Amino acid sequence: MVRCDAVGLVVADMAASVAFYRRLGLVFPEGAEAQPHAEAEVGGGLRLLLDTEETVRSFHAGWRPPAGGYRTAPAFRCASPADVDVVYRDLVDAGYHGELEPWDAFWGQRYAVVHDPDGTGVDLYAPLAAQ
Structure with missing residues (x-):
């Protein structure tokens, strides 16, 4: 059986992103803003995962940010x-x-x-x- 466990976002600035989502009530571990990967529980067992662009490029060299909007x-x-x-x-x-x-x-x-x-x-x- 497969179930959705997490939603991941690629971020340019981890500290800025952690600050934004903390403002919405998510709890990230102390020091998360300085890490290349961070995650927080969002409720119901679902997690929000944040990865820096550099982290994603470390395993997917061809990754590029979307242009002209978000998906x-x-x-x-x-x-x-x-x-x-x-x-x-x-x-x-x-x-x-x-x-x-x-x-x-x-x-x-x-x-x-x-x-x-x-x-x-x-x-x-x-x-x-x-x-």
Whole structure:
């Protein structure tokens, strides 16, 4: 049997990436920001793995960062629709790029997107109250 155990992201600056994901509540080991590989539990047994570009090139010499956008979007569920706004504002005020300001999406979520230090879109969401 196969199951998804982890999601990996390739990062240009480990310290910046660890700081961003710590701000979203992930717990990385002390000193992770200075390592070529770091990981944190995200819940439900799933882990987020961060590897530096240099680490990936050490075993895949032809690897290149994607151009013109991102293909992976980690999604973080917030405690409430109001918390989507709070988390979004905290990240933008800390200097991260806000791609989509919080809005009430037609699929029933308060939804926003912020870029991590490498430009990866990170979804913030919470289900809207039943109407």
